[in-house]
Amino acid sequence: MNNFISPAIADxxxxxxxxxxAAAIAVTAYSVWHGxxxxxxxDDVVNGVPAGKIGWVVAIGFVLCMAATFLFxxxxxxxxxxxxxxxxxxxxxxxxxxxxxxxxxxxxxxxAIVSRFRS
Numbered sequence: 001m002n003n004f005i006s007p008a009i010a011d012x013x014x015x016x017x018x019x020x021x022a023a024a025i026a027v028t029a030y031s032v033w034h035g036x037x038x039x040x041x042x043d044d045v046v047n048g049v050p051a052g053k054i055g056w057v058v059a060i061g062f063v064l065c066m067a068a069t070f071l072f073x074x075x076x077x078x079x080x081x082x083x084x085x086x087x088x089x090x091x092x093x094x095x096x097x098x099x100x101x102x103x104x105x106x107x108x109x110x111x112a113i114v115s116r117f118r119s
Contacts, residue, residue, distance in 0.1 A: 032059050035055070036052075036055050036056060036059060039052055039055070065100055065103055065104075066096055066100055069095065069096045069099040069100050069103070070092050070093065070095075070096040071092075072095075072099075073091065073092035073093070073094070073095030073096050073099070074091060074092070074095055075088040075091050075092060076091070077091075078091070
């Protein structure tokens with residue numbers, strides 16, 4: 001049977017991963033905010049399409065989707081590698097990312113099908 005022993009630098013690698021994730025989230029949030037906030041007024045409507053409104057609706061909708069999937073996430077304990085995981089916050093965060101990804105993938109397929117039939 002395998003013996004799972006933590007490597008010597010596992011804590012360092014975990015902290016580097018946390019820092020990288022936090023930096024990626026911060027850069028993404030700043031980029032979305034900057035792109036939507038400093039858009040030129042002439043760019044709000046492009047070829048009759050309200051691009052500014054669509055951008056704000058997508059950004060706000062994404063945040064609301066993340067919040068809703070977090071709230072509806074399961075807090076049921078799970079067993080992984082022989083250990084029971086029961087931290088309610090991290091169980092909900094995992095469900096939030098899984099469900100949000102599924103919703104976004106389905107949304108991409110639906111929008112591709114709709115745009116195919118509209119054009």
